[in-house]
Amino acid sequence: MIEPIRLAFDVDCPADHAFDVWTGRISAWWPADHTVSGEADVAVVLEPRPGGRIFERTPAGIEHDWGEIVTWEPPSRFVYLWHLRRDRADATEVEIRFIERGDETTRVEIEHRGWEALGADGEAWRDRNNGGWATLLPHFVAAAAGGRPATTRSP
Amino acid sequence: MAGSTPARDPFDALGDPNRRAIVELLAGGDRSVQQLADALPISRPAVSRHLRLLKEAGLVVEEPRGTRRIYRLHDEGVAAVRGYLERVWGDAAARFRLIAENTTPEQ
Numbered sequence: 001m002i003e004p005i006r007l008a009f010d011v012d013c014p015a016d017h018a019f020d021v022w023t024g025r026i027s028a029w030w031p032a033d034h035t036v037s038g039e040a041d042v043a044v045v046l047e048p049r050p051g052g053r054i055f056e057r058t059p060a061g062i063e064h065d066w067g068e069i070v071t072w073e074p075p076s077r078f079v080y081l082w083h084l085r086r087d088r089a090d091a092t093e094v095e096i097r098f099i100e101r102g103d104e105t106t107r108v109e110i111e112h113r114g115w116e117a118l119g120a121d122g123e124a125w126r127d128r129n130n131g132g133w134a135t136l137l138p139h140f141v142a143a144a145a146g147g148r149p150a151t152t153r154s155p
Numbered sequence: 156m157a158g159s160t161p162a163r164d165p166f167d168a169l170g171d172p173n174r175r176a177i178v179e180l181l182a183g184g185d186r187s188v189q190q191l192a193d194a195l196p197i198s199r200p201a202v203s204r205h206l207r208l209l210k211e212a213g214l215v216v217e218e219p220r221g222t223r224r225i226y227r228l229h230d231e232g233v234a235a236v237r238g239y240l241e242r243v244w245g246d247a248a249a250r251f252r253l254i255a256e257n258t259t260p261e262q
Contacts (some may be wrong), residue, residue, distance in 0.1 A: 006236065007244050012256045021255040029250040034243045106252075110244055 004113035015106040022096060022108075023048055048072065054080055065109040067094075082112070086129035093128040168212035173197055174205045178228065181215060183229040 007051045011018050021029070035042050035056050044066075052069040052081045070093075071079035077097040099108040160224055169175050173195065180186060188206065192199040206226055209215040216229045 005241055005244060007236065007241075007248060009248055011252050017260050018255050020260060021258060022251060025254065025258075029247070029254040031243070031246045031250060034246065049261075108248070110248065112240065112244065 001095055004111050006112075007110040010101070012104060014104055015100040016075035017079075018098050018106045018108060021074060022098075023078065028118050036066075037062070047068055048074075054082075071095075099124075163208065163212040167206050168214060171205070173201070174209055177202070177205055177209065178214060181226060181228045187223045187225055189223075191226070245257050 006038040013021075023046050026046055027042075030044050031137060032038070032040055032042055035044070037056060037058045039058050041059045044054070045057060045067065046052065046054045050069055050072045052072070054068065055063050056066065056082070057063050067080045067082040069080045071077065075098055077095060079093060079095045082092050082094050092112060093114040095109075095111045095113070097107075097111075098110065099107040101107055169178065175193055177191055180191060188199055188202050191206075192202045195202065196247075197205075198246050206215060206217070210217065213229055213231060215226050217224050219225075
């Protein structure tokens with residue numbers, strides 16, 4: 001089994017502002033080296049509605065789809081399918097929750113799930129190991145093609 | 156990630172398009188060096204070199220089958236990939252906090 005990736009942290013601002021920055025100003029903070037193209041001035045666009053696209057647009061105007069919004073509940077949470085390839089069967093699911101804690105503080109919870117049991121239509125997915133690879137690989141390959149992670153440095 | 160640390164960073168190992176192509180082929184099923192070379196525009200010795208690197212990174216394993224050596228994806232390689240994505244989210248979260256805490260709502 002592959003557990004979901006879970007991450008939670010507090011941010012010193014109200015939930016509605018946190019939600020707006022996350023969704024409306026994602027270009028300002030999403031790490032540029034974690035995009036498909038890896039280009040420096042890439043714009044990340046999140047269309048704020050159910051069914052909305054999430055995509056990056058290079059300075060040359062080339063768009064790469066990241067996924068699609070499936071749940072849109074501002075300012076408390078939204079969910080999207082993350083599929084860096086064209087095939088929706090490869091999608092994993094990301095949920096971002098914003099929980100107001102009072103004192104102008106918001107807890108942000110990230111859950112990135114669905115590493116297996118996706119694409120249930122194909123027999124090729126039955127093998128757990130290959131299925132795990134098949135869902136993970138598009139993300140990793142796209143990221144590897146786009147650039148190195150900022151946290152990794154050569155000695 | 157559980158188990159021993161690979162000798163080579165899996166992320167570095169996947170920095171080469173031929174090695175990514177090999178991993179993608181192996182995701183579709185186990186293959187011999189010759190089968191990989193047949194499917195790629197590179198020579199058999201080049202495929203062997205790339206496979207050695209992927210092995211050092213813990214992404215593929217080889218096993219003898221009859222007179223041939225068969226390569227397949229290493230189960231723990233998935234954990235390495237997941238670890239990489241955890242770092243991506245960690246980076247993203249840190250940058251998000253910086254922006255959210257230093258901006259005011261736009262009117």
